[in-house]
Amino acid sequence: MITFLVQKNHFKQINDRHGHAAGDALLKATADRLAHYVGSAGVAGRLGGDEFAAVVIDDHGTVSDLLAVLHGVLARPADGLDPAVHTTVSLGWVRAEDHPGEDLSGLLRRADEAMYAAKQGRAGVRRAGLGRLFATWSGRRAGRRGSGADSAPGVAA
Template identity: 75%
Template sequence: MLPLAAGWSVHGWWLRGRLHRARRDPLTGLVTRDGFTHRARKLLKDPAAIVVLADVDHFKQINDRHGHAAGDALLKAVADRLAHYVGRDGVAGRLGGDEFAAVLRDRDGTAADLLAVLHSMLARPVNHLDAAVRTTVSLGWVRAGDFPGEDLPALLRRADESMYAAKQQRTGPRRAGAGVGRLFATLAGRRAGRRGARTKGTPGVVA
């Protein structure tokens, strides 16, 4: 029985390793959408949790001007900085392309100031070969406690709307439900702005 038990133990270790790798983005090392969702839902049980979305501005132009290797270096730098900022008590993930998400706890109520620091940190130039790759990063965020009963997809949508409003106005981090006129862009409007698209009806959910 001992060899059989040892065999199952090794097999379990192998499976856990495969699951871990499957939930990691190969470029940045951040968790993928599935891994992010799994961890974020646990963190959102705390009303002090905040959801953050970050999007690299003008990423296509950066690839066109500096090459895809420079674009990859920029994404890796953004991911490293975001993961360092979030730390072990939160989670940072790459949702796809140049879009990142994070959930962390704000027990002191200073999220606006802290995210202003993060905004500046993410926008620092990245050195690639002999060139400094420069860009800005748009941030949107929402506090879970401001919208009790809303799940992760709904909170991500609110953060997404705020992020796009910040991108359109080239402002710093924008909080969902705050700001002059409660400025919101719909997700449909966001997609239309990015792709010149086209649909009408109920906006989808980012999750």
């Protein structure tokens, strides 16, 4: 099982520059594309703001291919929007079998940390490191609102 998080980069600037209708269209396109590519292999949804999550069963070991495709597909402008509305995404993921006994909340926190590392390193896609410690006592990355208890939030390893 793979858990991953996706965040639209510079979403606030898109809303500010192109208006909320453009931002809403971009969020809808992201949700639709994510649901299409995850398909029946998992479940996907919007966590809030510009963040999305998915849990996918990886029976055939092809999730890394899916993530590479998603990274490109989710960065495309929404249909009907000005092509100048350019966006990128950061994607963090974790494989459940690398963290035996970890519940979904823990896996989401690890995927969130990997997503933040991808955003900071401009890597685009990042896998959660094994045994990675989080930046704050609550298990959330620095600068993230809320506590660990309220989170349900090429491929580099």
